[in-house]
Amino acid sequence: MIRFDHIVKRFGRRTVLNDLSFEINKGEIFVIVGPSGTGKSVTLKHMARLLQPNSGTIWLDNESLSDAKGAQLEKMRERFGYLFQGGALLGWMTVAENVALPLLEKTELPKDEIARRVQEALEMVGLEDAVDKMPAEISGGMQKRAGLARAIVRKPEIVLYDEPTSGLDPVTSRTIDRLIQQLNHEVGVTSVVVTHDMQGALSIGHRLAMLYEGSFVEVGTPKEFMVSKVPIVQQFLAAQYIGKNFLQEGGVK
Amino acid sequence: MITREPLHIPDDATWKQRVLLGMQWGIADVGRAVTMGGGALANITVLRRTRGRNEFFRQLYVAGIDSLPVITVVALFIGMILALQLGIELHRYNQEARIGSAVMVSMLREMGPFITGLIMAACVGSAMAAQLGTMTVNDEIAALETMSIDPLRFLMTPRLVAIAVMAPILSFYTCMIGMLGGGIVGMTQVNVPWPQYLSNALEFAEVKDLYVGLLKAFLFGLVIGIVACYEGFTTTQGAVGVGQATRRSVITSFLLILIIGYFVTRIFYF
Numbered sequence A: 001m002i003r004f005d006h007i008v009k010r011f012g013r014r015t016v017l018n019d020l021s022f023e024i025n026k027g028e029i030f031v032i033v034g035p036s037g038t039g040k041s042v043t044l045k046h047m048a049r050l051l052q053p054n055s056g057t058i059w060l061d062n063e064s065l066s067d068a069k070g071a072q073l074e075k076m077r078e079r080f081g082y083l084f085q086g087g088a089l090l091g092w093m094t095v096a097e098n099v100a101l102p103l104l105e106k107t108e109l110p111k112d113e114i115a116r117r118v119q120e121a122l123e124m125v126g127l128e129d130a131v132d133k134m135p136a137e138i139s140g141g142m143q144k145r146a147g148l149a150r151a152i153v154r155k156p157e158i159v160l161y162d163e164p165t166s167g168l169d170p171v172t173s174r175t176i177d178r179l180i181q182q183l184n185h186e187v188g189v190t191s192v193v194v195t196h197d198m199q200g201a202l203s204i205g206h207r208l209a210m211l212y213e214g215s216f217v218e219v220g221t222p223k224e225f226m227v228s229k230v231p232i233v234q235q236f237l238a239a240q241y242i243g244k245n246f247l248q249e250g251g252v253k
Numbered sequence B: 001m002i003t004r005e006p007l008h009i010p011d012d013a014t015w016k017q018r019v020l021l022g023m024q025w026g027i028a029d030v031g032r033a034v035t036m037g038g039g040a041l042a043n044i045t046v047l048r049r050t051r052g053r054n055e056f057f058r059q060l061y062v063a064g065i066d067s068l069p070v071i072t073v074v075a076l077f078i079g080m081i082l083a084l085q086l087g088i089e090l091h092r093y094n095q096e097a098r099i100g101s102a103v104m105v106s107m108l109r110e111m112g113p114f115i116t117g118l119i120m121a122a123c124v125g126s127a128m129a130a131q132l133g134t135m136t137v138n139d140e141i142a143a144l145e146t147m148s149i150d151p152l153r154f155l156m157t158p159r160l161v162a163i164a165v166m167a168p169i170l171s172f173y174t175c176m177i178g179m180l181g182g183g184i185v186g187m188t189q190v191n192v193p194w195p196q197y198l199s200n201a202l203e204f205a206e207v208k209d210l211y212v213g214l215l216k217a218f219l220f221g222l223v224i225g226i227v228a229c230y231e232g233f234t235t236t237q238g239a240v241g242v243g244q245a246t247r248r249s250v251i252t253s254f255l256l257i258l259i260i261g262y263f264v265t266r267i268f269y270f
Helices: A040-047 A070-077 A095-106 A111-124 A140-152 A170-187 A198-204 A222-226 A231-239 B015-042 B044-048 B050-064 B068-091 B096-137 B140-146 B151-188 B194-204 B207-233 B238-269
Strands: A002-011 A014-024 A029-033 A055-060 A080-083 A158-162 A190-195 A207-212 A215-220
Touching (some): A002 A040, A040 A158, A095 A140, A140 A158, A140 A170, A158 A170, A170 A190, A190 A198, A215 A222, B015 B151, B044 B151, B050 B096, B068 B096, B096 B140, B096 B207, B140 B151, B151 B194, B207 B238
Parallel strands (some): A080 A158
Antiparallel strands (some): A002 A014, A207 A215
16 A cells, blocks of 8 residues: 655665565554664655655555655645644644644535534543544644544545654553554554554554654564564563563453 | 755955955855745645744834834934924925925935834844844754754744834834924924924825825835844854944844835935
8 A cells, every 4th residue: 555665764874764665555553663763763754745755656556656746646645644743733723623634625526514524523532522622722632632633534445654652651551552452443544554563553553654764674563563573673572561472361451 | 855954264364365254154144044935935825723823923022012112202202303493494485384294204205214113123123133042052952953843944934024014114103203293392382383293294194195104104014024034043152242243133133124225216306
């Protein structure tokens, strides 16, 4: 569905993505993990064409996403939902107005249908009581959940999650993880998740990829990840106290 | 993408290469800013929609009402200073009765649009650049792009049109308040009665002075809006970047106001 073909991205002299090639299949949850500053968010931003690679091509269903322009790019972007690290809500709009924005601007749906879908999205993320609150009046975690409601309100085919659980308490983190799984199981949403949270990654991901120094040093299922011999993967698992029996014990409940 | 990635000068670049690179970026900046301004104006039909119209009126309020107190005080004192200086000089030739026309012409042709432009660049343009800059570094602009909502149409068009419409209105208001200030000094310091001051002003002022002044103010408004939005959208590097974008927006607007003011005067009066 999404294919990175020898992507190179440089910021000045620093090469962030170094000849990165991989493919994400339709309907899977693909989790990108890795240390801070290795280019996980940069990878995600390329998928939404918020960044342009220095070389290489990004494909979305055999159409070049990295070369798309104007109406074609707009159409391709409409297939995505994007959850930003901080939620990226517009500060002068209420939570409900923020969530309704993509529907108001990009669809011709009647007002009552928009209100229904906004309510539905907010209920999914547990924010039905915060509809009239301004972003500044709610916590960082709630802002992130509101951002998630906005990302899914148009029922996109692909949702990109940039650190969906960072800064959240463990209970809310697991709620978000379950929501990602629920969207995948019930609606078949293809999900790309960037995270540091290995427990969540192993529990929800169909495939995981470890990004290190600009390229993937390990790509595999959670089981393959658990027995990986790659030192950085082992360090990552050990640092989060994830033992060998983590998956057998049922992962994160 | 409307936002910009940070620009880098290679560490091993010679000073000649650095100067050339700086010039290249400067020219690219002008091109991008003009394209952005054109793109925003091309989307003017967005103001026919309820959301666009509401945002336009909100921006009119921000640009107009919020800067009114500063403009009132500055215009009043500029008019008073002009009348006082001219009164002292003209008194030596027994021509103090002519301060009305001198203040009127100065305000309409130059001081009105010029003061309005500078105050709007400092109050409205800086706030606009800071707001859009903060939105950029907080990924709000990127979020709009991922929703396929054009930031130019959604954010820039209402702001640009509002400031371009409000600038001539405020310029006219500045002229009137400046005239009032001149009249107060005329009556109290230079012994020119109000009716005489006013009739002298109206006798010498031309319609051309009015429309050229309003045209200048309109152009200043456009330039302030384009510069502020461009700087906001191209902000990089967090809070420091927002501060830099705001400063650049004010400085660039000030310089362009002076340059455009000169050329408009040159075209219409020479």
